Amino acid sequence: MMHAVVDSLAMIGVSYVMGFLFYGFYRQLNARIQRRWGPSIWQNFFDNMKFFFKSETLSHGPMFFFGPMIIMAGAFTTVLFVPFLKDSTWLQGFSQYGNLILIIYLLVVGPLGNALAVGSSGNPFGVMGVTRGLTRLMGLEVPFFLGLALVMLQHETSSVHAIMAAQDGLANWGIVTNPVAFVVILLPFIAAQNASPFDVVGAPVEVYAGPRVEFGGRLLGVLMTQNMMMSIAKLVLVVDLFLGGASNVLVLIAKAFSLFLLTTAISMVFPRLKTEQAVDFFWKVPLGIGVLAVILTVWLPSWSA
Amino acid sequence: MYHKTQCEGFQCEQAMLEVPGDAETVREGVLDKLIAWMRQRSLFVLAYGTGCGAIEMRPLMTSRFDAERFGIIGAATPRQADVLVISGYLALKTLRRVIRSYEQMQEPKYVIGLGSCTINGGMYWDSYNTVKQVDRYIPIDIYVNGCMPRPEALIEGFVALQQRIKQGGKAGYHQYRENIDWYKANQRKALGEEMPPAYTYDWYHAGGVA
Ligand code: SF4
Numbered sequence: 001m002m003h004a005v006v007d008s009l010a011m012i013g014v015s016y017v018m019g020f021l022f023y024g025f026y027r028q029l030n031a032r033i034q035r036r037w038g039p040s041i042w043q044n045f046f047d048n049m050k051f052f053f054k055s056e057t058l059s060h061g062p063m064f065f066f067g068p069m070i071i072m073a074g075a076f077t078t079v080l081f082v083p084f085l086k087d088s089t090w091l092q093g094f095s096q097y098g099n100l101i102l103i104i105y106l107l108v109v110g111p112l113g114n115a116l117a118v119g120s121s122g123n124p125f126g127v128m129g130v131t132r133g134l135t136r137l138m139g140l141e142v143p144f145f146l147g148l149a150l151v152m153l154q155h156e157t158s159s160v161h162a163i164m165a166a167q168d169g170l171a172n173w174g175i176v177t178n179p180v181a182f183v184v185i186l187l188p189f190i191a192a193q194n195a196s197p198f199d200v201v202g203a204p205v206e207v208y209a210g211p212r213v214e215f216g217g218r219l220l221g222v223l224m225t226q227n228m229m230m231s232i233a234k235l236v237l238v239v240d241l242f243l244g245g246a247s248n249v250l251v252l253i254a255k256a257f258s259l260f261l262l263t264t265a266i267s268m269v270f271p272r273l274k275t276e277q278a279v280d281f282f283w284k285v286p287l288g289i290g291v292l293a294v295i296l297t298v299w300l301p302s303w304s305a
Numbered sequence: 306m307y308h309k310t311q312c313e314g315f316q317c318e319q320a321m322l323e324v325p326g327d328a329e330t331v332r333e334g335v336l337d338k339l340i341a342w343m344r345q346r347s348l349f350v351l352a353y354g355t356g357c358g359a360i361e362m363r364p365l366m367t368s369r370f371d372a373e374r375f376g377i378i379g380a381a382t383p384r385q386a387d388v389l390v391i392s393g394y395l396a397l398k399t400l401r402r403v404i405r406s407y408e409q410m411q412e413p414k415y416v417i418g419l420g421s422c423t424i425n426g427g428m429y430w431d432s433y434n435t436v437k438q439v440d441r442y443i444p445i446d447i448y449v450n451g452c453m454p455r456p457e458a459l460i461e462g463f464v465a466l467q468q469r470i471k472q473g474g475k476a477g478y479h480q481y482r483e484n485i486d487w488y489k490a491n492q493r494k495a496l497g498e499e500m501p502p503a504y505t506y507d508w509y510h511a512g513g514v515a
Binding site: 040042046049214 | 340343346347349368369378382383384409412
């Protein structure tokens, strides 16, 4: 019991620290590319703490308050059901009770809570942000889940632990044995991280802060925290599925960071798409590859047999 | 040979105005200091482009001036902002919007007045529909004088504000809370019929938090 509590707290702490450091790095790299100094690597931590210590004087009814709490709870549970390390008793959370299918469900809690909270605020800009978010969700969910299904098919299990255990050694990493699934997942994954070119929801400069338009003060701090933790949970999930997991925290950080660098490099080069362009893209490219891959992995072996 | 030390003449005067002396420093606990320190490292700015000074705020975010290295970054809405920059003269029409935006900001909040027009009306001192002293309607924490001030001057204003925040003590929003009746009377005198509806500010009377 004691072990589970300490372990859960450690997971939440690790994902939070990794979250703000990764995002701080992202902002600094972005600044250097634009030939300026940029903020310090701790900047996201300062921003987040500042929001936690601001006042919160507005209220749009109970749902406005519970929405961020639902999103936050979703982020916590997602973090706790993704195993951070393999062959270790630490940083496991409750992952032995869950599997990939449960994680798929938990990933949708965030957008749902968002829609509830923003809907009760009644701000038209917020509703516009939610609409854009749900439209994009329509595009990215299908290829993303198709990619996860491909991984489950390949290993014939939905347990993340078993998938990690199957990838012993570089030659057995998911990215080597099943590169098509990695490609299918990678693009929706960038969108799920809310990174350019698919950042149509927050869309800085284009729409007023998207769904977060009515949030300021502490609730915005909560939303920022869950965003950072959720990003790390997704990164670790992809590391578990394709990069063979990690046996200690340093390896975990190194692998997650290299994956982060890959997505960052993609998002720095490509500018934002329009909402309908993004959905179009998802329905054509990743979904097309995904369907081809399903045909290749499911039907071809049975024909040749 | 004459050596310039830290500052001279009117520059010293300015520095003294910006940073209160040691005697005034408020004693606070370690936690308060830590929070204040983080707070000054992260200022979200709501840039209110009212006058010609607005044109000098845009370059702040560009690679040349790079205000982000001080943790200063633009906010999309008043709800998320810490600093309201009033860039120049305020017509009566815009004054109303500025008051509304200011009251929507979450505390702690600060205001920077940019340009001579916010101090004494500047070259609009005898205009029929321009507010002369913005300080009479909403509390201003830092003035940046000049017509128009360069982006460097604005950055200096921000740095002075950061020092203020770091030192703690009372800021403009405390004043606004304490003297709300005085501010409201002034606003009513200027705006008359156009006064924002009472529900936008009556929670100030209700003891603080709505
Ligand atoms: S101070 Fe000068 S530049 Fe600024 S708004 Fe007034 S007239 Fe324009």
